[in-house]
Amino acid sequence: MYKLILADDEADVREGLMELIDWESIGYKVVDTAENGREAAELIDKHMPDVVVTDIQMPFMDGLQLTEWIRQVHPTMKVIILTGYEQFDYAKQAIRLDVTEYVLKPFSSEELAGILRKVKEEIDEELEMRKNIQTLTEYYHRNLPVLQRLFLSSLVSRPLSQHEITDKCRSYALQLEGEMYVISIIRLDPAFRLERAATMYEQPALGLALPHDTDDQQLELFAVLNIVDEIIREHPCDQAFIYHDDVVLLSVYDDPNPDRVIEVTLNLLEEMRFSFERYLKLRTTIGVGTACASLSNCYYSYREAVHALDYRLLLGGNKIIYIGDVEAPVEKVFEFDELKEQELIRCLKVGSDEELGLLLEQLFRNLMDCRKSLQDFQLRLLVMLTVVIKAANDIHIDFERLFGEGGGFISQIFRFTQADEARVWFIDVCLKLKRMISSQRQTSYNLLVDQAKAYIMDHYSDPDISINKVCACLHISSGYFSNIFKRETKLTFVNYLQNVRMEAAKNLLASTDKKSFEIAELVGFSDPNYFSFCFRKKYGLSPKEYRNGSKIV
Structure with missing residues (x-):
């Protein structure tokens, strides 16, 4: 209905x-009626109907003005115009405003009912299209494993910001916290292929079956991936995927x-x-990177694993090569690149306390992993502090309020003797x-809302006052202002203006x-009849x- x-x-x-x-028989419920365009607009905001049937000639706001307002505020709403005018100008305006139907008076109830059935069919078709969108959403969820693999591939192919990683994990239903x-x-x-059984070798526990004579590398990779998935089943956060003709394993630990x-x-x-050698008759070499404290550093762990595989030429295959066993530990470099700088600024400005806390803990964990001298630690902390100072300076934050009287924030860094003390202070x-x-x-x-209220108080007598005029005066967009004004006053701009005018009229x-x-x-009404109509509607009395x-009182 x-x-x-x-x-x-x-x-x-x-x-x-x-x-x-018979409205119900043709699929409609008349939720309300209006005697003029202004009243209709208020009822539309209240009821959010699917269809509006309106006459052209009405007081205060005619049908074409109402339609124009509907197209601006509720563009998908269907509008049927009723009119006794056949003038070309009316028809031309109706076409420009994308009126759904244009009905000439006099008309029979059967004629209007037929038009309403036609409009209902249009709405039905649109709803069917929305169902198609739901089908696409279902298709998206069916293909979620593919999207997950693409994201995991990007995790090892390039550095990603923590914000992007968090968003993608949420979108793709991946639990990778660790x-x-x-x-x-x-x-x-x-x-290298070990002899397989005459036709195929099966391992019931793992549900595997690999033809003995296959040279299909993709099939072999898929079989390897199956075994990996079975083994990591007890580790729900771990992820395995195929990337560049290798099986890549992301291991996640709470330790x-x-x-x-x-x-x-x-x-x-x-x-x-x-298991690969026993059940698939395949030999593999596995390269392992160093452990890292954040997903954004998995790119570097992947590169180390690739480098570890290069030692297969010297050490031979069918073994596990950990980069830390074949190369002297490389002194870790504190990674605070432009990506992390932008992430810190974003968290300071629009992130949650939790996001900021997690990012800072991660940065300090990476800083501590570098095992630098106290002087190096202080210098790197100063680099991070410079980003914070720049963010504060950009929006004119008082440094004494931020750092305390004297603002000796740089000297403060060099007074710390323990890293944990500096971490607590910086956070x-x-x-x-x-x-x-x-x-x-x-x-x-x-301040913005107060300025708007002051403008309204000074200009409510102007019949042409509008939200666009206020926004032009305040130098902001109407969409941005509308959201702020409604959130702060709990009223739309139009309703607030109407209340001011009614209070002024009462006085x-x-x-x-x-x-x-x-x-x-x-008080800003160009039409005294509409003023009386609005006054009675608000207070239940004529002016x-x-x-x-009031005189009796």
Whole structure:
């Protein structure tokens, strides 16, 4: 059943249509009726109908003006115009406003019912299209594993920001939260096949079957991936996928100790290597990168795993090669590139406290992993602090409020003797700056709304005052302003303006002898009849009745 609003200034037309048409039988429910365009607009905002049937000639706002407003505010709503005019100009305007149907008076109830059935069919078709969108959504969910593999591939192919990683994990339903991460690459040894059974070898426990004479590398990779998936089933956060003709394993651990994490990883990989050889008759070499503290660093762990595989030429295949065993530990470099700088600024300005806290903990964990001297630690902390200072300076934050009297924030860094002490101080500064930015933003919102209210108080007598005029004065967009104004005042701009005008009219009626039409003009109504209509609607009395009542009081 579709909702419909009927707007016509003639009561007998409204009542006649209500009685003569069996609305339910043609799929409609008339939720309300209006006697003028302004009232219709208010009812449309209230009921959000699917269809509006409106006459052209109505007081306060005619049918074409109402249609134009509908197209601006509710562009998908269907509009049927009723008119006794055949002039070309009316028809031309109706076409320009994308009127759904244009009905000439006099018309029969059967004729209008036929048009309404046609409009219902159009809405039905549109709903069917929306169902198709739902089908696409279902298709998206069916293809979620493919999207997950693409994201995991991007995780090892290029550095990603933590914000992007968090968004993609949420979108693709991946649970990858952990303390440490390790990337391993499983590569088939070239030109080596152990003898298989006459037709195929099966391992019931793993549900595998590989033809004995296959040379199809993709099939072999798929079989290897199946075994990996079976083994990591007890580790729900781990992910395995095929990338560049290798099987890549992302291992996720809650243990923050990198040495223990690597030990567990190597034992798990040895189980896998043994299973490949036993059940698939395939030999593999597995390269393992170092453990890293964040998903954004998995790219570097992957590169180390690739480099470890290069040692297959010297060490031979069918073994696990951990980069830490074949190369002297490379002094870790504190990664605070442009990507992480942008991430820190984003968290300070628009991120949540949790996001900011996680990012800072990750940065300090990476900083501590570098095992630098105290002086190097202080210098790198200063680099991070410079980003914070720049973010504060860009929006004119008072440094004394942020760092305390004297603002000796640089000397403060060099007074720390323990890294944990510096970490607590830096995180506290960042959280304080974030709150100051949020407070300043809220203050700017309040100032903006106060300026708009002041403008309304100064100009409500102007019948042409509009949200666009206010926004032009404040130098902001109407869409941005509308959201802020409604959130702060709990009223739309139009409703707030109407309340101001009605309050002003009440005061004038009670304190002056001016006539109703004069007061209407003074409070911004060009049409005194519409002023009386709005006044009665708000207070339940006509302006004259209100004045008489206030004088009695």
